[in-house]
Amino acid sequence: MNDVKSMLPAELEQLLTALGEPKYRAKQLFSWLGRGAGSYAEMSNLPAALREKLAKEAPLCPPEILRKAVSRTDGTVKYLWRLSDGNAVETVVMRYAHGLTVCISSQVGCRMGCAFCASTIGGLVRNLTAGEMLDQVLFARRDLGEEIGNIVVMGIGEPLDNYDNLLRFLTLANHPEGLNIGMRHITVSTCGLTEKLAALAAEDLQITLAISLHAPDDETRSRLMPANRGRGVAAVLAACEEYFARTGRRITFEYAMIDGVNDSVSQAEQLAALAKKARAHINLIPLNHVEEREFSPSAPERMAAFCRVLDRLGANYTVRRSLGGDVDASCGQLRRTYERGGSL
Numbered sequence: 001m002n003d004v005k006s007m008l009p010a011e012l013e014q015l016l017t018a019l020g021e022p023k024y025r026a027k028q029l030f031s032w033l034g035r036g037a038g039s040y041a042e043m044s045n046l047p048a049a050l051r052e053k054l055a056k057e058a059p060l061c062p063p064e065i066l067r068k069a070v071s072r073t074d075g076t077v078k079y080l081w082r083l084s085d086g087n088a089v090e091t092v093v094m095r096y097a098h099g100l101t102v103c104i105s106s107q108v109g110c111r112m113g114c115a116f117c118a119s120t121i122g123g124l125v126r127n128l129t130a131g132e133m134l135d136q137v138l139f140a141r142r143d144l145g146e147e148i149g150n151i152v153v154m155g156i157g158e159p160l161d162n163y164d165n166l167l168r169f170l171t172l173a174n175h176p177e178g179l180n181i182g183m184r185h186i187t188v189s190t191c192g193l194t195e196k197l198a199a200l201a202a203e204d205l206q207i208t209l210a211i212s213l214h215a216p217d218d219e220t221r222s223r224l225m226p227a228n229r230g231r232g233v234a235a236v237l238a239a240c241e242e243y244f245a246r247t248g249r250r251i252t253f254e255y256a257m258i259d260g261v262n263d264s265v266s267q268a269e270q271l272a273a274l275a276k277k278a279r280a281h282i283n284l285i286p287l288n289h290v291e292e293r294e295f296s297p298s299a300p301e302r303m304a305a306f307c308r309v310l311d312r313l314g315a316n317y318t319v320r321r322s323l324g325g326d327v328d329a330s331c332g333q334l335r336r337t338y339e340r341g342g343s344l
């Protein structure tokens with residue numbers, strides 16, 4: 001089957017030419033897809049015969065909402081979507097003063113094995129296509145009836161482990177005749193796959209890169225994040241420096257505060273030094289508790305002491321506001337409940 005939602009205009013042109021249609025139809029089709037059309041029937045400027053042909057050759061299969069939860073406190077919306085093959089992924093829409101930010105998944109499951117994360121518990125099932133990543137943005141926008149200002153690829157999955165589809169997604173999301181979201185409004189988060197970071201730096205995109213650092217020393221980081229083993233903090237840092245040198249874009253270090261694990265004074269000092277070297281901004285995140293995991297969020301006094309060290313050392317940091325606390329905990333939790341046949 002043809003995956004039209006993942007196709008760029010030139011590829012749609014080839015498809016339509018093969019179907020005996022004029023090239024300009026590709027432009028019309030791309031524009032409908034970029035607006036999040038749910039069926040060919042909606043594409044009113046395409047002839048009925050072509051719509052029928054496309055429905056047969058390239059079914060659209062929009063994602064279906066399995067669950068939608070809206071936070072009563074801050075308006076965060078969490079979706080659990082059913083994909084065409086029955087798998088499920090999560091998307092979260094957050095409300096900020098500057099507009100809506102949508103956080104999308106890049107894979108069904110994840111093979112990175114981070115010790116604090118629910119998304120990896122069943123391993124990796126499969127990569128999402130570029131179209132499936134885009135659908136999360138388009139169908140959240142369609143459902144809410146509001147424009148999306150920013151995209152973060154920080155949901156279920158390791159985006160750089162699905163590198164080619166990620167790049168295709170970025171091109172589609174940024175395309176002026178499609179969703180048209182500026183690269184500077186897109187953030188990609190990674191646990192630090194150094195070999196892929198070098199390739200991404202060479203692309204010289206204007207996206208924001210967020211490194212899930214979570215510990216400044218190899219012992220703690222390798223315990224929390226198996227992907228650190230065989231790479232190491234020093235290699236991640238070198239990749240960040242190279243990324244900054246190539247793109248001029250400031251990196252963010254994501255740092256989930258875990259009680260008694262990564263929140264000591266000495267770790268704050270090490271983190272400040274790393275951030276200074278990489279010219280990175282630090283995002284401290286209160287850890288979301290995951291039922292199957294042993295970790296708890298840092299106690300407020302430990303968090304305060306950690307911040308005092310960062311202040312003293314002049315580190316550039318923010319403490320991320322915890323959004324959507326009443327619409328189910330951390331990334332991957334809803335999908336876990338669904339997979340286990342629990343009530344949603």
Ligand code: SF4
Nearest residue numbers: 110112114117120157
């Ligand atoms: S934190 Fe990200 S990379 Fe790590 S297991 Fe979870 S989804 Fe995968």
